[in-house]
Amino acid sequence: MALVKEAATKGSRTAFICDRITLIYQTSALFDKYRIDHGIIQAGHWRWRPYERVQVCSSQTLARRGISTDFRLVIVDEAHTAYATTTKFIMAHPDIITIGLTATPFTKGLGEVYSRVVNVTTTDKLLDEGWLAPIKAYASKAIDMKGAALKFDGEWTEQEMQTRGIKIIGDVIEEWIDKTGKHFGGPVKTIVFSATVDHGTELCRQFQAAGLNFQQISYKDGNDEGRRALIEEFRKPDSEIMGLVSCEVLAKGFDVPDIRAGIMCRPYRKSLSGHVQQIGRLMRPSPGKDFALLLDHAGNFLRFRDDTAEFFANGVSALDDGAHDAKPRKDPEEAEKKQMVCGQCAYVMTVKMTHCPACGWERPRRLVPEHIAGTMHEIGLKKSKAIKVEEWLLDKERVWRQICHHALERKGGDAIAAERFGKAQYRSLYGQWPRYAMRNIEPEPPDPRLVQRIRSNLIRYFKRRESGGRALSAEEQQA
DSSP states (O other): OHHHHHHHHTTOOEEEEESSHHHHHHHHHHHHHTTOOOEEESTTOTTOOTTSSEEEEEHHHHHHHOOOTTOSEEEEETGGGOOHHHHHHHHHOTTSEEEEEOSOOOOTTHHHHOSOOOOOSOHHHHHHTTSSOOEEEEOOSOOOOTTOOBOTTSSBOHHHHHHHHHTTHHHHHHHHHHHHHHHHSSOOOEEEEOSSHHHHHHHHHHHHHTTOOEEEESGGGOSHHHHHHHHHHHHSTTOSOOEEEESSTTTSSOOOTTOOEEEEOOOOSSOHHHHHHHHHTTOOOOTTOOOEEEEESSSHHHHTHHHHHHHHHHOOSOSSSOGGGTSOOOOOOHHHHHHHBOTTTOBBOOTTOSBOTTTOOBOOOOOOOOOOTTOEEEEOOTTSOOEEEEGGGSOHHHHHHHHHHHHHHHTTTOHHHHHHHHHHHHHHHHSSOOSSOGGGSOOOOOOHHHHHHHHHHHHHHHHHHHHTTOOOOHHHHHO
């Protein structure tokens, strides 16, 4: 808003490009709130005002009409979508200042369009400071996708998701009634991500059969006005619509802050961006909203748990490789899942929780391996050969807690620098990244043997660097 206002004050023209009709209306309403005069470039829109310095533009309309070269500032919302027309325009006009906005900069090739990525802040920091609402999640009965057919992009086919998803719709309704009753005392405003449009239609039918007003938004709506009326009704604090169901239409950028619950019924196998975009619809802050409830019937929350924690903690450092959405994620093994969720109500617990905050279930204590001096055991590591590890290193979670304590001391309490340092040390020991972010564990004083091992690893590392003929920096010498 500040950039747009400044550009308008200087007489420059600005294009704010959106890729969905819902976002056109949402952005226009926000511009009105900030008293920014603007027009809208969208087929047949009543706010066609080509003389205004600020234009909210539909990317689809621009694809047909072309983009005017008299804009001096172009802001692309949901930049990860990367429409061909917009991308070609940006690359052909490097003199026009262009900013892409996205919560998920994972699309392969973005680095060819944008010169740098700016992590303005991190999701974890926004959560800590109260700018986003935390999520309380349940690993609810999930759609069984074992052996399901795949599309060319490596995701499951729509038909497989729909056929398998319809089988558990009864569980979805029952779980929502039960959990909203326990957490809120009754029904609350909810967004549902269906597996497919037809799956969403059936979800709505069964919610309505239970006396609950759930409505669907999809490409079958027929006209924009009907869709707009549904969304505007849903935005009202006292809305008659209890739940809004969408396959993917509402997954990006949709902003209704007082949504209190979400249901995931669209399984993702590779798309971290799809998962992050969905949970982002729940995390908007609103007065009286201490948390958002997530009922995951897709298995996504556990499937992408480690990747999400890493991204929330650190953001991204590069735009080009598309790796975040390229690799399939496996469902956790049953033994792993037992460590992640409450054994009674399936509430997703953090590693440092000893009791479930939802039902009070106590997590069984893990047996600490007995120390046998000099004994070595083989541990199989992902994507690497088995290596021999000393007995005191077998409890990886405990070692990670100790590394975090040591790292925080070394970095003077700087949590970001400490986590970077700690991760490097953990990977040096085990050949893989730690499962949990530093914020999710309780650091404990390190074993002297661990401190000595880290010191030896650092000495070897810097000696190798030194042998390359490069002088060590003061920070490296200190390390």
